Structures are given as C-alpha cells and as structure tokens.
Amino acid sequence: MDLGLNGKSAILSAASQGLGKACAQSLAAEGVSLTLNARTANKLEATAAEIREEFGVEVSAVAGDFADAETRNRLLEADASPDIVVNNPGVRQVPDPYDKIDADAWRYWMEVHFLSSIEFIQAVAPGMQKRKFGRIVNMSVSFIKFPQVGFAHTHAARLALSGASSAMVRELIADNVTINTVCPGLFDTDALHTNLHGHAKRGNTTYEAIVEDRISGCPAHRFADPRECGDLVTYLCSAQAGFMSGQNIVNDGGVYQGLF
Numbered sequence: 001m002d003l004g005l006n007g008k009s010a011i012l013s014a015a016s017q018g019l020g021k022a023c024a025q026s027l028a029a030e031g032v033s034l035t036l037n038a039r040t041a042n043k044l045e046a047t048a049a050e051i052r053e054e055f056g057v058e059v060s061a062v063a064g065d066f067a068d069a070e071t072r073n074r075l076l077e078a079d080a081s082p083d084i085v086v087n088n089p090g091v092r093q094v095p096d097p098y099d100k101i102d103a104d105a106w107r108y109w110m111e112v113h114f115l116s117s118i119e120f121i122q123a124v125a126p127g128m129q130k131r132k133f134g135r136i137v138n139m140s141v142s143f144i145k146f147p148q149v150g151f152a153h154t155h156a157a158r159l160a161l162s163g164a165s166s167a168m169v170r171e172l173i174a175d176n177v178t179i180n181t182v183c184p185g186l187f188d189t190d191a192l193h194t195n196l197h198g199h200a201k202r203g204n205t206t207y208e209a210i211v212e213d214r215i216s217g218c219p220a221h222r223f224a225d226p227r228e229c230g231d232l233v234t235y236l237c238s239a240q241a242g243f244m245s246g247q248n249i250v251n252d253g254g255v256y257q258g259l260f
Contacts (some may be wrong), residue, residue: 004239005033008083008133011075011124013037013066016044018189022230023086028055030234035060035079037071038090066090067116071254072123081127084237087117087161088139092191094198095150105153113157118164121179123170134177135237138165142185142252166246178245179233180236185252187215188223218252 010027014020016038024034029053036051038044041063048061060078060139064071066089091112096105121136128134140158149154162181169179186192200207215221232251235241249254 002166003234007202009033009034009079010085010086011079011082012077012086012088014088016040016047017030018191019184019187019226020088020090021047021198021228022226023233024051026227026230026234027084027237028090029056032084033058035075035082037060037062037064037066037075039063039065061247065100067112072116072120076123081131082124083133084135085120085124086137086233087120089113090223092194093151093154096153097150098152101153109153109157110160113154117161121165121168125177128177129172129175131145132176134172136179137233137236138179138181140181140183140248142183144183144248145258146255151161162248169245173245178242180245181248182229182233182236183204183248183250185255186218186223187226187229189226216223218253219257222253224253
C-alpha cells in the first residue's frame with residue numbers, strides 16, 4: 001500500500017532511541033524527510049546519520065529539551081512547515097506518593113507532557129490547514145486508560161493533552177488535519193528495561209522476576225518490537241488515515257480489558 005507520504009516532512013521529539021527512533025525509521029522508509037530532536041546531542045547525531053544512510057532521506061538534528069520553548073523554536077527554524085509532527089516527551093519518571101507531589105512537580109509534568117506539545121500543535125496546525133494536510137500523533141502510555149498508583153502528576157498532564165487534542169481536532173479535520181494519541185504498553189526498549197530494574201529495586205526482588213511477571217500479565221506473552229509502534233504511527237500519518245482523529249489508541253498486547 002502506498003501511504004502517500006513520499007516527499008512529506010516530519011518533526012519528531014525524543015527520537016534518538018526507543019519508540020521515537022522506531023517512528024522516525026518507519027516514516028523514513030516511506031520517503032519522509034525528518035527533523036529529529038532529543039536531549040543528548042551525540043546520540044541524536046548518530047541516529048540521524050544511521051537513518052540517512054539506511055533510507056536515503058534528509059535528516060536534520062536539533063538537540064535540546066523539547067519542553068524548552070527555545071528548542072521548539074529551533075525545530076521550527078529547521079522545518080517551518082512540517083506535514084507530520086510526533087510529540088514524544090521521552091522523559092522517564094518514577095512513582096511518587098500523592099502526598100509527596102508538590103506544586104513544582106505538578107507544574108513540571110504539565111510543562112513536559114502537556115504545554116510543550118499543545119503549544120507546538122498550535123504553532124504547526126495553521127500551516128497544515130492552509131496546505132490541506134497535517135498529521136499529528138501524541139505519544140502517551142497504555143495506562144492512560146487505567147491510572148496507576150504513584151503517577152497522578154503524569155496522568156493529569158497526559159490526560160490534559162489527550163482531552164485538548166480531541167477538542168482541537170474538531171476545528172482542524174475539515175482541512176485534512178488529524179490528531180491522534182498512541183498509547184503503547186510494554187515495548188522492548190532501553191527505557192522499559194531501565195524502568196523494570198527500578199521496579200525490581202523498589203520491590204526488593206529481581207529484575208528477572210519482574211520481567212516474568214510483566215510478560216505473564218500480557219495476553220500476547222511478550223514485549224513488543226518498537227517497529228510495531230513505529231508502523232502504527234506511520235499509518236496514522238498516512239493519506240488513508242484522514243478520517244480517523246481524536247482517538248486514544250492502546251497498543252499493549254491485550255493488557256487493557258476495557259471497551260473504550
């Protein structure tokens with residue numbers, strides 16, 4: 001299937017590794033030129049070089065924290081009229097008891113998971129409307145559908161982004177601009193394994209026991225390949241996905257048991 005993306009351009013944050021990199025690779029395979037962002041410059045440059053060599057597309061790299069307005073401005077200087085935006089906060093967190101979350105923490109996570117992405121959407125959407133094509137994908141987590149103890153601050157911010165995006169897209173979709181949220185579960189990335197090591201340490205158990213527990217609790221009985229997420233995101237960016245918008249799409253191997 002021709003996804004109608006050859007010659008388009010995309011901006012992706014947190015794209016030097018893990019799911020962000022998988023999204024970049026999948027888009028590049030369809031002929032999309034890329035502007036990649038991540039905080040660690042050398043890792044970002046290595047990823048950009050790897051994708052250029054493998055797929056033969058133009059790839060720019062803009063290092064910096066996406067939560068900083070200056071970084072977002074530099075991304076738009078690199079590509080002032082992106083056809084595709086993948087908002088991926090790429091910030092790891094550890095659980096905090098509700099009574100330990102102070103005002104600064106609430107503000108920080110709102111900046112990371114909500115304000116930075118929503119302001120970027122507001123910056124790029126008018127141009128997409130004029131060109132009559134735009135695809136925006138917000139990367140979230142599967143447990144946005146079933147909030148977890150210790151993550152009240154990040155849930156609040158992720159839900160705010162999802163809600164605002166679903167409302168905004170009703171003003172955009174008539175111009176062929178969509179916004180969807182992908183909610184991945186257990187994908188085989190460095191971030192996952194770092195988190196599992198942390199869970200093992202906090203739970204006074206072994207990493208191997210935590211891995212076995214997570215896999216046994218997943219109906220698919222495995223961790224997913226990051227490419228399975230990258231390809232889903234790329235389909236949502238395709239010409240064929242212009243009627244699908246405002247959705248929170250769980251991609252977790254059947255862990256979430258709800259209907260909506």
